[in-house]
Amino acid sequence: MSDERGSSRSVVERARTVIPGGAQTGLRAQAYDLGEIAFSGATGTTLETVEGETFTDYHLAFGPVVLGHGHPEVDDAVTETIDEGVLYGAATTPLEVEVAERVVDLLPSAERVNFCNSGTEATYHAIRLARAYTGNDRVIKFEGCYHGWHDYVDVGVYPPKERIGEKHPESAGMLPEAVEHTEVLPFNDPDAVEAALEEFDDVAAVICEPIPHSVGCLLPEEGFLASLREATAENGVPLIFDEVITGFRHSAHGIQDEFGVTPDLTTLAKAMGNGYPVAAVCGREELMAQAGGDNTSGVVISGTYSGHPVGLAAARETLRLLDEESVVEEISALGERYREGLEGLFAEHGIEGRVVGYGSVFAPQFGVTGEPRRYEDVLRLDEATFEEFARRMRERGQFFTPNPYKRQHLSWAHGEAELEGYLAAADEVLGS
Numbered sequence: 132m133s134d135e136r137g138s139s140r141s142v143v144e145r146a147r148t149v150i151p152g153g154a155q156t157g158l159r160a161q162a163y164d165l166g167e168i169a170f171s172g173a174t175g176t177t178l179e180t181v182e183g184e185t186f187t188d189y190h191l192a193f194g195p196v197v198l199g200h201g202h203p204e205v206d207d208a209v210t211e212t213i214d215e216g217v218l219y220g221a222a223t224t225p226l227e228v229e230v231a232e233r234v235v236d237l238l239p240s241a242e243r244v245n246f247c248n249s250g251t252e253a254t255y256h257a258i259r260l261a262r263a264y265t266g267n268d269r270v271i272k273f274e275g276c277y278h279g280w281h282d283y284v285d286v287g288v289y290p291p292k293e294r295i296g297e298k299h300p301e302s303a304g305m306l307p308e309a310v311e312h313t314e315v316l317p318f319n320d321p322d323a324v325e326a327a328l329e330e331f332d333d334v335a336a337v338i339c340e341p342i343p344h345s346v347g348c349l350l351p352e353e354g355f356l357a358s359l360r361e362a363t364a365e366n367g368v369p370l371i372f373d374e375v376i377t378g379f380r381h382s383a384h385g386i387q388d389e390f391g392v393t394p395d396l397t398t399l400a401k402a403m404g405n406g407y408p409v410a411a412v413c414g415r416e417e418l419m420a421q422a423g424g425d426n427t428s429g430v431v432i433s434g435t436y437s438g439h440p441v442g443l444a445a446a447r448e449t450l451r452l453l454d455e456e457s458v459v460e461e462i463s464a465l466g467e468r469y470r471e472g473l474e475g476l477f478a479e480h481g482i483e484g485r486v487v488g489y490g491s492v493f494a495p496q497f498g499v500t501g502e503p504r505r506y507e508d509v510l511r512l513d514e515a516t517f518e519e520f521a522r523r524m525r526e527r528g529q530f531f532t533p534n535p536y537k538r539q540h541l542s543w544a545h546g547e548a549e550l551e552g553y554l555a556a557a558d559e560v561l562g563s
């Protein structure tokens with residue numbers, strides 16, 4: 132097999148000659164810090180390299196694979212759909228109506244739904260809807276929250292220490308006006324939000340990850356999300372919850388249901404399709420209806436592949452399973468045991484650090500203690516120790532990104548055997 136596919140090294144060498152950095156994104160290329168590696172298979176909890184080396188997967192493609200790789204019911208739904216027809220691109224389909232109905236049924240904030248293919252598209256649509264609705268330009272976001280790579284939001288996500296509190300563009304080539312129209316505030320600081328809403332009379336939206344998992348896990352303090360709801364409502368500013376990670380992974384009804392705070396608009400992606408490309412923007416009828424025109428008036432929401440039957444077939448089955456089975460309860464309970472297990476090992480081996488997380492998401496962070504409340508609390512962590520931990524865990528068959536600010540995920544396919552394997556490996560690594 133490896134003869135046909137080449138070795139990981141040869142694939143990576145070829146990749147570097149035709150793909151910038153040798154991977155589709157910089158974050159994916161970071162996996163090379165663990166050694167040159169190319170994947171060619173994934174089933175259940177297992178990732179396989181071109182050589183046939185296997186790992187237990189805690190990366191899960193940055194989180195979407197909530198049921199496990201290659202879940203048969205999801206994959207069968209996709210192949211059945213392809214057999215009927217791949218893409219229509221006109222009018223509507225029973226499939227998209229069914230999935231939209233399910234989303235409306237599940238999410239408290241969803242009265243109308245538009246599908247697209249990525250979280251980035253979803254947050255772009257949400258902001259455009261909010262700008263059109265208010266006639267305003269300015270967007271308030273929070274430091275440490277990632278909402279995709281477009282110019283409206285890729286500001287103040289992972290600023291270096293010396294740029295904290297500034298409008299730090301995350302990419303070269305961004306439109307200065309877009310950066311200028313973005314206010315970046317510390318998470319968990321209701322006073323800063325009140326002050327910004329008072330200072331600026333041109334705010335179009337407040338967007339936030341209800342749990343900023345883009346930097347591991349910042350839990351919202353009691354009342355913070357409710358204060359956002361109150362302050363935005365008072366000022367007539369739409370509140371957008373970016374539930375690209377939290378939506379369906381932490382609750383079939385969205386974390387908004389769990390936290391009892393209903394935003395005006397919600398963005399969804401990752402866990403809704405178990406790895407297939409599908410995303411959505413949904414929300415109040417009044418806001419969403421602006422997109423109902425003929426593309427010559429109102430808000431343009433467009434895309435040749437939006438509402439693609441492949442992603443929607445996957446979403447139909449994934450959402451059905453998340454709704455009808457106890458997936459979230461099971462993966463969240465297992466997540467608790469990973470966190471407890473790791474915390475126990477930190478204590479036993481005298482490691483300075485903490486294990487953050489929520490539900491089925493966890494992130495060991497070295498060299499920092501206490502509960503992280505805002506981006507600055509994460510930035511102090513010990514990067515080198517985490518990178519070494521990731522490398523040595525990988526040598527023991529456990530795969531996750533070596534990026535120390537990211538997180539690990541569990542799927543419905545993970546169970547006792549994986550938990551035992553992970554903790555035994557961590558015990559060896561942390562104990563020596």
Ligand code: PMP
Pocket residue numbers: 193248249250251252254277278279280340345373374375376400401
């Ligand atoms: N919002 C959040 C909270 C995310 O985590 C991500 C992706 N990591 C995005 C938006 C962007 O989604 P995508 O990569 O599908 O464009």
